[in-house]
Amino acid sequence: MQIKIKEINGDEFLIQIEPTETVAALKSKIEIEKKISTMEMKLLFSGKVLQDDKTLDDYKVSETSKIMLTRVKVDLKSLVQKVLTKYYDSEKAASIATLVVANMKKRVQEYSLDDVERLAESWNQTR
Structure with a gap:
C-alpha cells in the first residue's frame, strides 16, 4: 500500500x-x-x-x-546509549554513556583554536 x-x-x-x-x-x-x-x-x-x-x-x-x-533533536548521550544497549543492559549503557559524554565535553574544552581549525579543515576535506 x-x-x-x-x-x-x-x-x-x-x-x-x-x-x-x-x-x-x-x-x-x-x-x-x-x-x-x-x-x-x-x-x-x-x-x-x-x-x-x-x-x-x-x-x-x-x-x-x-x-x-x-x-526531534537527538542529544549525544541518547545516541551513545542506544548504540551501547546492543552490548550492555540499559542501566550499564546509561552509565557508560554518561561517562563518554562527560569525557568528550572535558576534552573539547581543552581544545586550542589550532585544534578547532584542524578539525574544521579535516571535516571540510571529507565533504
Whole structure:
C-alpha cells in the first residue's frame, strides 16, 4: 500500500509499505526518501506516537491514512546509549554513556583554536 506522510511544514509525500511492516521499517524508508535520520523522527497517527516495534496493522494504518512526521533533536548521550544497549543492559549503557559524554565535553574544552581549525579543515576535506 502507499501511505501519505505529512511533514510539519505541510509538505506531503507517499511511501510504499506493507501493513505488516513495522514502524521502524517505515522510518527507514522515510530516511532513504528524505535523508532524515531515524533517530530524529517522531511519527504520529490518530493522536498517538508510533512505536518502532509495532506494525502498521497494530495502529490500523490503511492506504487512506496520513501519518505526521515531526523532527526531534537527538542529544549525544541518547545516541551513545542506544548504540551501547546492543552490548550492555540499559542501566550499564546509561552509565557508560554518561561517562563518554562527560569525557568528550572535558576534552573539547581543552581544545586550542589550532585544534578547532584542524578539525574544521579535516571535516571540510571529507565533504
